[in-house]
Amino acid sequence: MKFIHTADWHLGKLVHGVYMTEDQSYMLKQLVKLVEEEQPDCLVIAGDLYDRSVPPVAAVELLNEVLFTINVKLGVPIVAIGGNHDSAERLSFGSSWYQQSDFYLAGKLKDTVDSVNIKGVNFHLVPFAEPGLVKYAFNDDRIISHEEAMKAIIEKIEKKMNHNEPNVLVGHAFVLGGETTDSERILSVGGSGCVSARNFDLFDYTALGHLHSPDAISHNKIKYAGSLMKYSFSEAKQQKSVSIVEMNANGTFQLERKSLIPLRDMREIEGYLDELLDERFYSEQKKDDYIKVTLLDEGALIDPINKLRQIYPNILHLERKRTLQDMKKKTKLNVLTDERKSELELFSHFYQEVTTAEFTEDKQNIIVDVIEKMRREGVGR
Amino acid sequence: MKFIHTADWHLGKLVHGVYMTEDQSYMLKQLVKLVEEEQPDCLVIAGDLYDRSVPPVAAVELLNEVLFTINVKLGVPIVAIGGNHDSAERLSFGSSWYQQSDFYLAGKLKDTVDSVNIKGVNFHLVPFAEPGLVKYAFNDDRIISHEEAMKAIIEKIEKKMNHNEPNVLVGHAFVLGGETTDSERILSVGGSGCVSARNFDLFDYTALGHLHSPDAISHNKIKYAGSLMKYSFSEAKQQKSVSIVEMNANGTFQLERKSLIPLRDMREIEGYLDELLDERFYSEQKKDDYIKVTLLDEGALIDPINKLRQIYPNILHLERKRTLQDMKKKTKLNVLTDERKSELELFSHFYQEVTTAEFTEDKQNIIVDVIEKMRREGVGR
Incomplete structure (x- = not known):
């Protein structure tokens, strides 16, 4: 059984005031093409389909077109969940109809967890929800943190779970605890938004969204797909991809990353x-x-x-570019709190505000000459 | 063939600062019950499902629930269009999926008009669109007014229309020209948002939304359903209903209005x-x-x-209550533009601002006494 794992499309995203819609459309066309070539049994989208609860109209149209092409025209089932950027309720509209063509969309957390079997693999859909909402939906006052919320959700799944088939959890969370991370320490230090990797031990594959790098966790069974494209200069050096997962009947799998080429890097x-x-x-x-x-x-x-x-x-x-030394220099001077500074001091301050160079003695001499000339000629005060 | 014609649900509407969601939910439950009892072949919703382009979450959930119940649980086909209060694009999301269970939703005007045959009756879906959008969609620079836009739309329909079967146009417009209205005169006077009834001569039934009274037009084949409930005190005396239409094979029909009882009138x-x-x-x-x-x-x-x-x-x-006479009186006095008014004039003005009674001579005498007493005692200036 083969599925493609992607996440964090953030349709409707503005980066430094520029809409990414054209770039997103370009990426999604490649994804559609990949789906055509790979003919997976299912496409998994692990949250943040939109960038905000009320996305712009162009984003709505793009999502509609892409999902319809994949689901109905190409006949590929889709499993998708809402992320923290999506509006759970708005995203959910119509989901009851989509199921009829094997498009399973869990926008909003309910008191039961949706599970769907696609070609012998069980997908458990866990949309993003604040702990307060999980507490309310499950009527369980002990739920305070994301960690407790996820534990409670997974307990629900476990009760109905078929362990004789591979199980995939689709979630949208900040999961800590790969081979290189001591997650317990981080959690105890106060990573209140985090969820420990140990929660997912039950699952053969955990298909995550939320963190934008596919390398955000190093774990043999818990994987981030990474975002559709780079959405911040802090991601400039990341290699974006979607994951193609070949799931075996015993729950082992092979994962291959496919890079999509951006219109503009x-x-x-x-x-x-x-x-x-x-x-x-x-x-x-x-x-x-x-x-x-x-x-x-x-x-x-x-x-x-x-x-x-x-x-x-x-x-x-x-x-x-400012060096640390520049910053330090700056804090020493504050023209606004001392009005009795000389013209030279004032200029020195100005010079350091607009340049990163030293206000050398040579430079100071030039300015002193200018100031004296102006004074003689009656310019200024 | 039987269909129910309704329109102008305006889900998410605020009336004088109060959300109508609870009342709308109450009305729609009755509609669902009516659908169960009547078992129509189709439900027609002629636009303005929502009150605004980005409706509140509760409205989104209510619409989703009601339409899913009618369409999937009760198995009744739905024909719906976007109105001027809906966002064409947002409403359209998912419509390609809905068609699979005979829910035909035309949120946005395209270059072709959607038509659907339900049990031998053709429904032509004409969502609300500003003339500028029709001009753009049809690439026809001659379209300036709503009248021209509707003409162009109907020309498109006519080309593909089967005249041997009944034809129903579903539209959202301000149509003038019933038996009691000389529409041509009104149009020429400048009712630029209006559309003449003559455009719809081709159709056996025109199922309209937009005007909130089911009596907004008096025409044997052109009908408004009226809004789901009263949405303004100007509608306080209207009788709200939905229309049950029994369409015969030759295009004649019987229409019966069913009143829904509001939670609060x-x-x-x-x-x-x-x-x-x-x-x-x-x-x-x-x-x-x-x-x-x-x-x-x-x-x-x-x-x-x-x-x-x-x-x-x-x-x-x-x-x-203020009479016309009160208003006239008021405009004669304007205390703010003349500061040299006497105390008596000022009080007279004040009296007329806060009451609707006449400031009689008796009353004036009392005030003159008070003013003089105050002056003697040195109160005031």
Whole structure:
């Protein structure tokens, strides 16, 4: 039995004020193509289909089109859950109809856990829910944390579970406790939003969403699919993919990651303005990627963002490099709390605000000359 | 062939700050019961299922539950269109799946008109669309008005239409031109949002939504269902109902209106405060109806709304009766634009602001006495 595991599509996402819809559509077309080629028995989407509870209309249309193509046109069953970014109730609308064509969507946690058997594999659908909601749905006052909520959910599953068939939990949570993490320590320190990996021991495969890196956990049976694409510069170095899982009848599996190629990559570049605007530099680059630029120049620059945008039309963020030493220097001066500073001090402060260079003695001498000249000529006060 | 025609549910509606969800749920339970009893071949909902493009979660859940009960549990096909209050795209989500169980939902106008045959009757689904959208969808620059848009839509329908079977248009529009209305005159005067009844001559029955009274048009083949319930005090005297239509093979039909009983009626009462608070008055009334009170009292009243609320907990609006003469009187005086008014004038103005009675000479004399007494004693200026 073969399924594709994906998560965190975040349709309708804005990154630095730019809608990602075109890029998401491009990625999802590749996913549809992959589904056509791989002919899996099921597509698993582990939450955060949308980026927010009321997604923009274009996102609604895109999700509708992609899911209908996969589910009805290609006839592939879908198992999907709501994530913390989805509105449980809004996402749930229509789910009773979808079941008729093997599209199983659990938007909202109920007092029972939906389970569905697809070609001999049981999928248990655990949509994201705040502990307070689980407490209410299960009428169990002892549930305070995500850890307790997940324990209670899994107890419910266990009661009805068929251990003679492979079992897959589909969830959306911050799970800690892979081979490299001492999860108990982290939990006790106060990772209140976290869930311990040990909860999932029962399952042959735990198909997770929530964390955006497919490497967010290192565990032989608990896996994040990772997000559909990079949604933040903090993810710039991550390799995004979907997971193709071949599940054997005894619950063992083989997992293969397939990378999808973004329309525009998200990456960071760093350098001096002149350098970045030099054809020898940018000619080898995909200039329409989403780019964060860090400028190394000191001193004032005239309209660097527009100069850069001529070359890199999709620049999303620009910043100047500041060393820790610069920061420290800055805190020593505070022009607003002492009005009796000399012109030289004021200029020195200004210089350090707008540049990252040292206000050397040579530079100071030039300014002192200018100030004295102005005073003689009666400019200023 | 029998269908039930309803429209303008406006789920999620707020009336004077109060959510109507409980009342709507109560009405829809009766509709579900009616469907069970009547066993129609189809339920027609002619737009405005929701009151706004992003309805509250409770409204989403209510619609989902009611439609699923009727369509899947009771196995009754549904034909529904989007109205001007619905979001075309949001409402459309999932419609491709719904078709599989004979739930035909046209949320958004496309370049072709959806038609569906149910037991020998053709339903043509015309969701509400602004003329600009029809112009764009049909790529026809001549479309400026609603009238032109509807003409273009009906031309499309006509090309594919089977005239040997009954044809029903399901639309959401302001249609003018019943037996009692000279629509051409009204249209030429500038009713730009209106559509002429003549457009629908082709159809054996035109199932409309938009106007909230089932009597909004008097025409033998063009019918409004009216809204699910009263949504404004201007509708207080309307009799709300759903229409049960028995369609014959030759396109003639019998129509019967079935009234649904509201949980709380919406009605207006008028009288003096003491009268309305008198048990002999209210003991015969359903006190928890949604009520608009018009008080006939003149003179200042101390906190009348809270006194009334003790008896009528769902009072939504309170106003004082003012005659046309009062209004005229008021416009003559404007204390803010003339600061040189005498105390008597100021008081006269105040008296007329807070009462609806005449400021008679007797009353004036009393005030003149008071003012003079105050002046003598040095109070005031």
